[in-house]
Amino acid sequence: MRLNRFLAATGLGSRRHCDDLIAAGRVTINGKVCTNFSAQPDALDHVKVDGKLVRAAPTVTIMLHKPAGFVSTRKDQHARNTVFDLLPQKFSCLFNVGRLDAQTEGLLLLTNDGELAQRLTHPRYKVDKEYEVTLQQPWDPALAPKLLRGIFLDGQRAKIAQLHSIAPTRLRVVLRQGINRQIRRMFEAIEYRVKHLVRVRIGNLRLADLPRGHWRALTKRELQSLVGRAPAKPFSVAGAPPSTVK
Numbered sequence: 001m002r003l004n005r006f007l008a009a010t011g012l013g014s015r016r017h018c019d020d021l022i023a024a025g026r027v028t029i030n031g032k033v034c035t036n037f038s039a040q041p042d043a044l045d046h047v048k049v050d051g052k053l054v055r056a057a058p059t060v061t062i063m064l065h066k067p068a069g070f071v072s073t074r075k076d077q078h079a080r081n082t083v084f085d086l087l088p089q090k091f092s093c094l095f096n097v098g099r100l101d102a103q104t105e106g107l108l109l110l111t112n113d114g115e116l117a118q119r120l121t122h123p124r125y126k127v128d129k130e131y132e133v134t135l136q137q138p139w140d141p142a143l144a145p146k147l148l149r150g151i152f153l154d155g156q157r158a159k160i161a162q163l164h165s166i167a168p169t170r171l172r173v174v175l176r177q178g179i180n181r182q183i184r185r186m187f188e189a190i191e192y193r194v195k196h197l198v199r200v201r202i203g204n205l206r207l208a209d210l211p212r213g214h215w216r217a218l219t220k221r222e223l224q225s226l227v228g229r230a231p232a233k234p235f236s237v238a239g240a241p242p243s244t245v246k
Helices: 003-009 013-024 115-120 141-149 182-189 219-229
Strands: 027-029 047-049 062-065 104-111 129-135 151-155 156-157 162-165 170-175 194-202 214-216
Touching: 003 013, 003 047, 003 062, 003 115, 013 104, 013 141, 104 115, 104 170, 115 219, 129 182, 141 162, 156 182, 182 194
Parallel strands: 104 194
Antiparallel strands: 027 047, 062 104, 062 214, 129 170, 129 194, 151 156, 162 170
């Protein structure tokens, strides 16, 4: 197992984060600094990060129904409530997979499985994230193509992959990107304000009836589903056949 995968399996974070630790010279194997990304430590090697011995831990992945008013981080410099305030102390070693901004609610995954985090967050895997969006004013369907074609945010084209109207002021949208506050900013760009935003699905995993502020462990079947074994059925833009939604 390559060094970044070994470190990710200890719960330190994603492989990308572990690559940063290696590059910074913070990792030692048997007392020697190792910056070789191809190194493959075995069970008898002593691997340390910042001088602390690390070992692969049993993987744990939970889902949380994040309420509004909680930030998706371990500690907050502004002393706001964090998602870890909602969890037992035994989950303090987990890290969240992606983020929801403070006022966005819904499905948030936390894990110590760096491989899973990589699979769910890296752009090349194009994992669906589905949201329910409540707008300040009635939606004009004529604006949908603009969101599907994309709007430039932070120097890149931000797109909504799928969009479906479910009520005059309520939409369901799917993202396959992870730009900061993407949905809110895209709607602001076309002069709509998002009143309420809830993530209801990641891949095939749905929030369903999990109460706000509660968590539960994922089943083996759900974990298998998350790695893309059975893609979720897409929905279409209102008034258009599914094949037109890219």
